Amino acid sequence: MFELSLLCPEDRVEDLSDALDALDALSVSVEDADAQTEAEQALFGEPGMPPPREGWQRSRIVALFVAREGAEEAQRLLQAQEFFAGCEVLGIAPVADQDWVRLTQSQFAPVEITPDFWIVPTWHDLPPQARTSIRLDPGLAFGTGTHPTTRMCLRWIARQSGTQGLGRVLDYGCGSGILAIGAAKHGAVDIDAVDIDPAAVESTRLNAQANGVQLHAGLPEQAQGLYQTVLANILATPLKVLAPLLCAHVAQGGHLVLAGILERQAEELQQAYAPWLRLEVADREDGWILMTAVR
Incomplete structure (x- = not known):
C-alpha cells in the first residue's frame, strides 16, 4: 500500500x-x-x-x-x-x-481496578491476583476500563459490594455495559442497562454473554421503577438535563453514582441535583471526579 x-x-x-x-x-x-x-x-x-x-x-x-x-x-x-x-x-x-491486529492489541493491557479486580482483554492471560475480572475487548461502544471515569465507577462498585450490597441496579448510558457487568460480578442480580445507541445495547448484550452474567439491555424506556443503585457515566451537560429522571429512579436509601464530570464542574452538578439529592465528591482521578448521593 x-x-x-x-x-x-x-x-x-x-x-x-x-x-x-x-x-x-x-x-x-x-x-x-x-x-x-x-x-x-x-x-x-x-x-x-x-x-x-x-x-x-x-x-x-x-x-x-x-x-x-x-x-x-x-x-x-x-x-x-x-x-x-x-x-x-x-x-x-x-x-x-504490519500485523495491524497485533499492533492494535498491543495498545490494550489488563487494567487494575482494585488489587483483586481487573479488566482484561481476551488475548491476555488473567493476572494471578485477579479474583474478579471482566473480559472486555475494545469495540464500538465507550467503556474499556482505561478511562478514569470508568475506573472510578468500578472502584465504587467493588467497595459497595463489600458493605450493604448493590441491590437492583440501573446503568444509564451503558455503552459497552462494563459498569452493569461489574455490578453483576459483585453480586447484583437484577440489572437494567440502557442506552440511546442501539449499537451500545447490542455491545452490552454480547459482552454480558461473554462474561457469563445476566442483565437486561435495552433503550432508555426500559428503565422502570426504583433502583438501589443508579449509575450514569456520561458527561456533565447531559447529566444536568437528566437530573430529574435519574433521581426519580433512586429508591429510599439507594445510591446515585455519577461520572464524566471534571473537577471544575462539581458545583454546577450539585446545584442541578439540589432539588432532589445532595451530591458529594466521592473520588478523584486525573482531573475527573466521581459524585454520589444517598436518598
Missing part, C-alpha cells in the same frame, strides 16, 4: 477529503500539521463546551491507496483542480506491511 500526503489550509480540508474519497482512497485521515510545535492550536473544546475553532490552521491529509499508480493518479488529478490552490503535495511513500 502507498500513502499520499498533502498539506492544506483550514478551508480546503473538506474539499480535498471528499475528492480523495471519490478517487477510491482506502482511507483519509486529517491531522494538525503543526502538532508538537509552538504553532499547535487546540481544536476540540472541553466536555460540554463548544470547540474554539472548526479546524486547524494547517492540516496534513494522508490518503491510503492500494498501489502507487492510484496515489500518483490522485495527485495528478488534485493538482489540476482550482480548489487545490494553496495546497501542497508532501509526497508519496510506501506503507510497510
Whole structure:
C-alpha cells in the first residue's frame, strides 16, 4: 500500500477529503500539521463546551491507496483542480506491511481496578491476583476500563459490594455495559442497562454473554421503577438535563453514582441535583471526579 500526503489550509480540508474519497482512497485521515510545535492550536473544546475553532490552521491529509499508480493518479488529478490552490503535495511513500491486529492489541493491557479486580482483554492471560475480572475487548461502544471515569465507577462498585450490597441496579448510558457487568460480578442480580445507541445495547448484550452474567439491555424506556443503585457515566451537560429522571429512579436509601464530570464542574452538578439529592465528591482521578448521593 502507498500513502499520499498533502498539506492544506483550514478551508480546503473538506474539499480535498471528499475528492480523495471519490478517487477510491482506502482511507483519509486529517491531522494538525503543526502538532508538537509552538504553532499547535487546540481544536476540540472541553466536555460540554463548544470547540474554539472548526479546524486547524494547517492540516496534513494522508490518503491510503492500494498501489502507487492510484496515489500518483490522485495527485495528478488534485493538482489540476482550482480548489487545490494553496495546497501542497508532501509526497508519496510506501506503507510497510504490519500485523495491524497485533499492533492494535498491543495498545490494550489488563487494567487494575482494585488489587483483586481487573479488566482484561481476551488475548491476555488473567493476572494471578485477579479474583474478579471482566473480559472486555475494545469495540464500538465507550467503556474499556482505561478511562478514569470508568475506573472510578468500578472502584465504587467493588467497595459497595463489600458493605450493604448493590441491590437492583440501573446503568444509564451503558455503552459497552462494563459498569452493569461489574455490578453483576459483585453480586447484583437484577440489572437494567440502557442506552440511546442501539449499537451500545447490542455491545452490552454480547459482552454480558461473554462474561457469563445476566442483565437486561435495552433503550432508555426500559428503565422502570426504583433502583438501589443508579449509575450514569456520561458527561456533565447531559447529566444536568437528566437530573430529574435519574433521581426519580433512586429508591429510599439507594445510591446515585455519577461520572464524566471534571473537577471544575462539581458545583454546577450539585446545584442541578439540589432539588432532589445532595451530591458529594466521592473520588478523584486525573482531573475527573466521581459524585454520589444517598436518598
